[in-house]
Amino acid sequence: MDKRTKVFISTAASYWFLSVMAIIGRSRKRKRVAIREGITYAPMFERDRKRIDYLNDEIWRNNTTCVKMLRMNKARFFRFCQLFRDHALLEDTVHMCVEQQVTMFLYTVGHNVRNRVIATNLGRSGETVSRYFDKVLHAIGELREDYISPPSLDTSPHIEGNPRWDPYFKDCNGAIDGTHVRATVPKEMQHAFRGRKTHCTQNVMAAVDFEQRFTYVLVGWEGTAHDALVLRDALARENGLRVPQGKYYLVDVGYGAKPGFLPLFRGVRYHLNEWGSNPVQNEKELFNHRHSSLRIIIEQAFGALKRRLKVLDDASPFFPFQTQVDIVVACCIIHNWVIEDGRDEFNVPDDSDEEATTYAGTESENAIMVSFRQGLADQMWADRQNHRH
Structure with missing residues (x-):
């Protein structure tokens, strides 16, 4: 076997070895990603509880407060929220129930306040307030034929x-x-x-x-x-x-x-x-x-x-x-x-x-x-x- 053939075989073996090691490395990386524990949101539970407490104490406390803040009394407000559930127009999410979504909407249109005011008072981000405002607005619009009729x-x-x-x-x-x-x-x-x-x-x-x-x-x-x-x-x-x-x-x-x-x-x-x-x-x-x-x-x-x-x-x-x-x-x-x-x-x-x-x-x-x-x-x-x- 001449010198050139030996060099060629050595180079091929090295390339094969490096390729195998790369495949093994990627496999181990995917395995680590697959078994990695998800991000936990333990602090969010306490934050959600505080939000609900604020709504119960400051918004939904009694009829007088509810009318001032949401422009309808307490019982009527919760019936209004149930309307969207019955028509499958809104649903509870992981960190926001239908009542909170409708509260943000009624608070906004009832007092003509800006997004940042709702976000600050209810402990939400501006993007969240805007997103759910659009969802509730669309849901109400879907009721047009039911409630605006000849x-x-x-x-x-x-x-x-x-x-x-x-x-x-x-x-x-x-x-x-x-x-x-x-x-x-x-x-x-x-x-x-x-x-x-x-x-x-x-x-x-x-x-x-x-x-x-x-x-x-x-x-x-x-x-x-x-x-x-x-x-x-x-x-x-x-x-x-x-x-x-x-x-x-x-x-x-x-x-x-x-x-x-x-x-x-x-x-x-x-x-x-x-x-x-x-x-x-x-x-x-x-x-x-x-x-x-x-x-x-x-x-x-x-x-x-x-x-x-x-x-x-x-x-x-x-x-x-x-x-x-x-x-x-x-x-x-x-x-x-x-x-x-x-x-x-x-x-x-x-x-x-x-x-x-x-x-x-x-x-x-x-x-x-x-x-x-x-x-x-x-x-x-x-x-x-x-x-x-």
Whole structure:
């Protein structure tokens, strides 16, 4: 065997030996990783206990505290949390139960506080608060079809048997109006969102029944948009607002008279505080007075909604605009659920009224409801005169 052959064999043997040792080393490393004990989280148990103690002592302590902090009483809050479990929309995690997730959400929208405030008060990271806020927001949005649905076709018990409104408004489905909710948008879009208000708003159109439940909500329009334009969009959408044949909604003068929408007489006093001790003088004033006293139900609904959830009526929100839109819908769902659950602590009369925008419908659109409105006014006046005599 010559010298070159010996060198070749020696080199091959060395390479084989090194390869075998490398394989053995990797095998031992994988074995060590496989048998290595997992990281223990013993300190987390104590931290979780302190968090629950804080919630029990400072948030869920009694009805008064729970209403102040979460905008609903204690029993109602826990029923609300159970709703998400029943629908499999939220679930307990290793270190956060459903009640804690919903608490963070209601705390945020109820007081319009920032992420860092919730994180500090509840001992959570900012990322955790943000993540669970989005989860609860999505879960509430999944309830939209269950809690924002068209009204009953039957005459409302609110109207039936009341001589001021029955039989004149027996086919009324509810009331429609718009409200402005504070919005935060990029600088280049602010001119479109700054209308009558000095700050940016989104124009939210809603329909309510006479139990103050929201039966339709359209969100996301700029604050400068006319109410009539928003209504037109609601009617044009595939799953938009629909008025059953023979039914109608009470609306302000800004929406115009057209089939399905019954406005006030323009140029005739209609604010309830305009009458005082001065009696109505003719059929148009009588109609406007009764129309306003019935349509105020939507102002009361908006008032209760904004008193409960300050994210809609406080300083400008700090969420992305699409999240702001979703929050408005979520707040309406919460409002409806509370009404179905029982007496609402925030549902007290609100006589506020907003200036209407102007919109003139076509002659053919106006003719039907104008004639119908005049007929109602004449009937009301005749019945009133007969009763007085």
